[in-house]
Ligand SMILES: *[C@@H]1O[C@H](CO)[C@@H](O)[C@H](O)[C@H]1NC(C)=O
Ligand SMILES: *[C@@H]1O[C@H](CO)[C@@H](O)[C@H](O)[C@H]1NC(C)=O
């Protein structure tokens with residue numbers, strides 16, 4: 001493959017949503033978080049959480065209307081944190097059901113077992129029906145968090161100069177501290193998917209005192225080392241010129257940009273449909289064994305929200321280096337920024353939380369088993385739970401978008417939560 005094609009491939013994965021040529025009449029198709037929440041009979045509060053560097057994050061708090069005001073303050077807060085190119089809606093769209101019902105004590109197994117698969121397959125609604133105070137976060141730059149105290153995301157290139165390091169240093173602690181302040185709780189549960197786990201591993205390495213505030217941390221499809229993140233990403237990341245170019249240029253990756261539209265045309269007209277569908281592979285698996293195929297158009301509108309190009313470059317750098325280090329600005333940039341020529345590495349050995357649960361799968365192309373083994377080895381404290389999903393074809397997005405998500409993932413999540 002020549003480098004142009006490889007670049008295209010990488011970019012087309014960023015916009016795979018746009019490459020799926022199907023529409024849907026389903027009411028969840030292209031629904032916003034607000035609409036999804038209301039469609040299930042829940043209410044919500046929208047909170048604007050300001051980070052220390054001026055970004056404003058749109059965070060949703062699910063309100064179960066059957067819980068009276070006075071009892072609400074007793075519900076344990078849980079944050080749901082989406083991954084790379086994700087949005088909070090990822091936790092709300094897996095299945096059609098999930099309507100609000102009177103919330104029962106979450107340790108009550110028998111009420112749980114009465115729920116059927118459409119009712120309990122959306123993690124956000126499930127937890128709100130089980131007496132948790134559910135907060136749905138949106139990382140800087142996605143459609144709900146394109147906001148800043150002074151910068152304009154449409155005009156100021158400066159807005160898009162952020163990487164995973166900033167999600168770790170600013171977004172994550174801002175969300176945690178804000179919610180603890182609002183609720184008066186001393187700790188909250190954090191359930192992250194993919195990059196949503198990476199930023200918590202990063203925070204707990206950099207600021208171990210947060211282990212007292214995050215109990216438990218449940219990592220779905222954990223990502224920390226990405227060296228073995230196979231398939232398309234790896235080859236694209238290996239082109240030194242590409243990373244350099246993308247780093248120098250910066251900016252936004254989104255569905256509507258010129259580049260992504262060009263790629264969409266390229267992928268869907270120059271290449272055939274099969275190629276288009278193959279782009280879904282790293283996300284949902286070749287055969288989509290575990291997925292309700294009728295809902296793929298709905299999922300695809302949610303994978304591929306916007307982020308900064310630098311965020312993607314950062315992934316590329318870490319795929320190349322096999323480490324999880326801070327953004328590499330080049331020798332001179334690093335000296336200026338970090339006082340050393342190489343970017344500093346996040347040190348898992350600094351983590352002292354004993355409330356970490358990992359749920360991963362052997363067939364996950366993006367959270368590769370070898371990378372997960374290395375992660376487990378390097379976390380030196382004992383894990384609260386080490387769970388490998390017993391389904392060989394389980395893939396990265398099956399943690400969110402599988403018809404069996406309750407059976408294999410959420411039932412374990414609720415069990416873990418009930419012990420905190
Ligand atoms: C829920 O169950 C726990 C353990 O059985 C009990 O301590 C607690 O009071 C119950 N909470 C409510 C709201 O019923
Ligand atoms: C609830 O379910 C979990 C997991 O299935 C089990 O370990 C636990 O014993 C159950 N508790 C009760 C009270 O049935």
Ligand SMILES: *[C@@H]1O[C@H](CO)[C@@H](O)[C@H](O)[C@H]1NC(C)=O
Nearest residue numbers: 101102103104111112129130
């Ligand atoms: C809670 O209990 C009520 C009344 O028993 C029941 O209708 C409802 O489905 C239960 N909710 C959950 C989430 O189990």
Ligand SMILES: *[C@@H]1O[C@H](CO)[C@@H](O)[C@H](O)[C@H]1NC(C)=O
Nearest residue numbers: 097099114115116117118119
């Ligand atoms: C799940 O329960 C809802 C309401 O209780 C019902 O309408 C629906 O048909 C059930 N679905 C299945 C698959 O049993």
Ligand SMILES: *[C@@H]1O[C@H](CO)[C@@H](O)[C@H](O)[C@H]1NC(C)=O
Nearest residue numbers: 048056058144145146147148
């Ligand atoms: C930006 O944040 C402010 C609160 O600081 C809020 O009033 C406004 O609606 C937000 N704008 C967008 C586009 O999210």
Ligand SMILES: *[C@@H]1O[C@H](CO)[C@@H](O)[C@H](O)[C@H]1NC(C)=O
Nearest residue numbers: 207208209211212352353354
């Ligand atoms: C983890 O380390 C931090 C910083 O050294 C410390 O404040 C905290 O008490 C430690 N927590 C535990 C559970 O050991």
Ligand SMILES: *[C@@H]1O[C@H](CO)[C@@H](O)[C@H](O)[C@H]1NC(C)=O
Nearest residue numbers: 026095096118292294295403
């Ligand atoms: C599969 O998706 C379709 C379209 O949204 C929906 O009508 C159907 O109920 C879903 N099936 C299950 C088991 O969730």
